[in-house]
Structure formats: C-alpha cells, structure tokens
Amino acid sequence: MTVIHPSALIAPDATIGAGCRIGPFCTIGPEVVLEAGVELVSHVVVEGITRIGADSRVLPFASIGTPPQDTKYKGEPTRCEVGARTLVREGVTIHRASVGGSGVTTVGAGCMLMAQAHVAHDCQLGEGVVLANNVMLGGHVHVADGAFIGGGAAVHQTVRIGRLAMVSGLAGVTNDIPPFGYVFGLPARLVGFNKVGLLRRGATRDQLRTLRTANNLLFKDPGEFAAKLEQAAARWAEEPLVMEIIAFIRDAARRRQLVRPGRMAAPELGGTDEEPGDGQ
Structure with a gap:
C-alpha cells in the first residue's frame, strides 16, 4: 500500500507509484513521477520534470529536480532522472538540467549519494556510482559506472571520470580521469589504478x-x-x-585534458603508489 503522511504536500498532477512511502513535510511538484516503492523519509523536496526510479530511498532535507545554479537558465522545461534502487542521503542536492546540454541530469541505478553531496545541472552518473559526504560535482560532469568519489572532493565542470575510477577524499579534480584510474591530491594527480575495485x-x-x-x-x-x-x-x-x-x-x-600522473604524498591513506586501495 502507498502511505502518505498527512503533512506532505503533493501536487494533484504528480504520479505516485504503488507502494510508495511519503513521510512528513515532503513537497512534491506536479510533474514529478515516483515509481513503485520509492520512499521519501521526511522533509524532502522533489520538483520539476523529475522521475525517481523504483525502490529508491531519499532521506531528510534532500532536494531533487530543483532549478540549476546557472545564470543562463530561464525556466526551460529540462529534466532530472534518478535510477532505481538509489540511496540519497541527508541534505543531498540534485539539480535539473540547464540549457546547452542534453536537457537532463541523470543519476543511474544503484547509486549511493552520501550526506550533503551535490550533483549539479546536466551531470550524468552511471550505475553504481558512490559519492561520499560533501562531494561537489560541477555542471556537465560525467561519471561512469562504479566510480567512487571520496568525501569532500570537488570536481570541475565538464570533467569526465571513467568506469571504476577512484577519487580520494578532498581531491580537486580539474581534468579527466581514465577508467580504473586512482587520483589523489589538490590538484588531483593519477597515482595508480583501482586494483581492489x-x-x-x-x-x-x-x-x-x-x-x-x-x-x-x-x-x-x-x-x-x-x-x-x-x-x-x-x-x-x-x-x-x-x-x-x-x-x-x-x-x-x-572537453578537458587528461589528468597528469604523480605520486601520493601520503601512501598510508590509500595504499602504495603501485597498488592503491579503492576505499569501497
């Protein structure tokens, strides 16, 4: 059965799938689609043309599908999509797309976005991506399947991160990371590959x-x-x-250069230069 708390504000035209659970003080806009089994725990805002995939779970104070932080955006009908079985933790922000991109911000199936992570407009996240606490993705960032981005890392707009790559915590990523690459530092440097992953x-x-x-x-x-x-x-x-x-x-x-190679300043944080751990 679908369970909706009486304090939740749901637009009449919103689509709520079977078995959804919508907790107190959630706000859902008229063009939102929640597929079957989605849970919004409490104080969640979902607006815009936004779809959240089946069996996803969104914890308090997250906002999904809100307008992009882009001065070019003038209210165009862009979209936001979150894949099935994705976990969105407290305070996460996922903005809908702006203009000049694909028109959709996408988070793939089976992802985990930890507390306070930010996914900017037009980002494309593959399946099984993990963003640790306070990760910041600029606009138009592409993150391929299975990549792991450590806590507090900042990723510059238009950067591409390859499949099963790993970004260490607090890294500053300004260039593209190849598949399986392991980067460390500020600015981030390629120090090995994700052997454990x-x-x-x-x-x-x-x-x-x-x-x-x-x-x-x-x-x-x-x-x-x-x-x-x-x-x-x-x-x-x-x-x-x-x-x-x-x-x-x-x-x-x-659109960006490839990340430059380097050496880890503190190998004990993630394995040696030759065999880094993946932290997953």
Missing part, C-alpha cells in the same frame, strides 16, 4: 598485471604520449581493459 568485479590477476604494464607505459615511461598511445593500442588490441582506457583517451567528446 577491479578484483571485486571479477578481473583476473593476469588482467591486472597487463593493466599495470600498460599504465606504466602510458603514464610513467618517457616518450611522446601520442606515440605511446599507438604502441599500447597495437600491443594490447585484444585486452579489453587496456582498450577501454585507450577509447576513453581518444574520445572526441572529451
């Missing part, structure tokens, strides 16, 4: 050894980067993890 998702030891060799060639060995990229593509053409990194680097849709 890959192992948890079925990567073999042989694949990790190959990935380490390829990372060393691309990001540590001397030489012109374009030449090293061609060498890696020829040498590991049949290795899907390596080719995923190369495809990311070659993607013409990227």
Whole structure:
C-alpha cells in the first residue's frame, strides 16, 4: 500500500507509484513521477520534470529536480532522472538540467549519494556510482559506472571520470580521469589504478598485471604520449581493459585534458603508489 503522511504536500498532477512511502513535510511538484516503492523519509523536496526510479530511498532535507545554479537558465522545461534502487542521503542536492546540454541530469541505478553531496545541472552518473559526504560535482560532469568519489572532493565542470575510477577524499579534480584510474591530491594527480575495485568485479590477476604494464607505459615511461598511445593500442588490441582506457583517451567528446600522473604524498591513506586501495 502507498502511505502518505498527512503533512506532505503533493501536487494533484504528480504520479505516485504503488507502494510508495511519503513521510512528513515532503513537497512534491506536479510533474514529478515516483515509481513503485520509492520512499521519501521526511522533509524532502522533489520538483520539476523529475522521475525517481523504483525502490529508491531519499532521506531528510534532500532536494531533487530543483532549478540549476546557472545564470543562463530561464525556466526551460529540462529534466532530472534518478535510477532505481538509489540511496540519497541527508541534505543531498540534485539539480535539473540547464540549457546547452542534453536537457537532463541523470543519476543511474544503484547509486549511493552520501550526506550533503551535490550533483549539479546536466551531470550524468552511471550505475553504481558512490559519492561520499560533501562531494561537489560541477555542471556537465560525467561519471561512469562504479566510480567512487571520496568525501569532500570537488570536481570541475565538464570533467569526465571513467568506469571504476577512484577519487580520494578532498581531491580537486580539474581534468579527466581514465577508467580504473586512482587520483589523489589538490590538484588531483593519477597515482595508480583501482586494483581492489577491479578484483571485486571479477578481473583476473593476469588482467591486472597487463593493466599495470600498460599504465606504466602510458603514464610513467618517457616518450611522446601520442606515440605511446599507438604502441599500447597495437600491443594490447585484444585486452579489453587496456582498450577501454585507450577509447576513453581518444574520445572526441572529451572537453578537458587528461589528468597528469604523480605520486601520493601520503601512501598510508590509500595504499602504495603501485597498488592503491579503492576505499569501497
């Protein structure tokens, strides 16, 4: 049964799915769709053209689908979508899209957005993304499946973060992070790859050894980067993890430079330079 607290304010045209639970003092706008089993615990605001996927849970004082913090936005009918089984913790803000992008801010299925995280207009989050407390994503940021962004990290607008990448807490990310990359510091530098995350998702030891060799060639060995990229593509053409990194680097849709390599200032916080932990 759908349960709605009497203090909740729900617009007559809102769509409320079967089995939803809407707690006290929630506010839901007329163009909102809550799919089956969504729970808004209390004091949640959902407005705009916004859809929240089935069995998602939103904790107090979160706001979803509110207008973007963009001076170009003049009330255009942009959208916001949150995937199924996503957990949105206290105080999270997810803004609907502005103009000049895809027209939709997207949070994929099975994500976890911890307290006070901010997802700005036109961001695109894949499935299983984790944003720890106080993460700040600027507008038009793309975060691929399974990426983990540590507490207090700030990500510049239009940055792209590859699949299963990891960003350390308090990092300042101004450039694109390739798939499986592990970045640390302010400004963030590429210090290794997400070995633990890959192992948890079925990567073999042989694949990790190959990935380490390829990372060393691309990001540590001397030489012109374009030449090293061609060498890696020829040498590991049949290795899907390596080719995923190369495809990311070659993607013409990227608007920012690739993150620069570096070394960790404090290895004990996340593993060694060679084998960082993923914190997940």
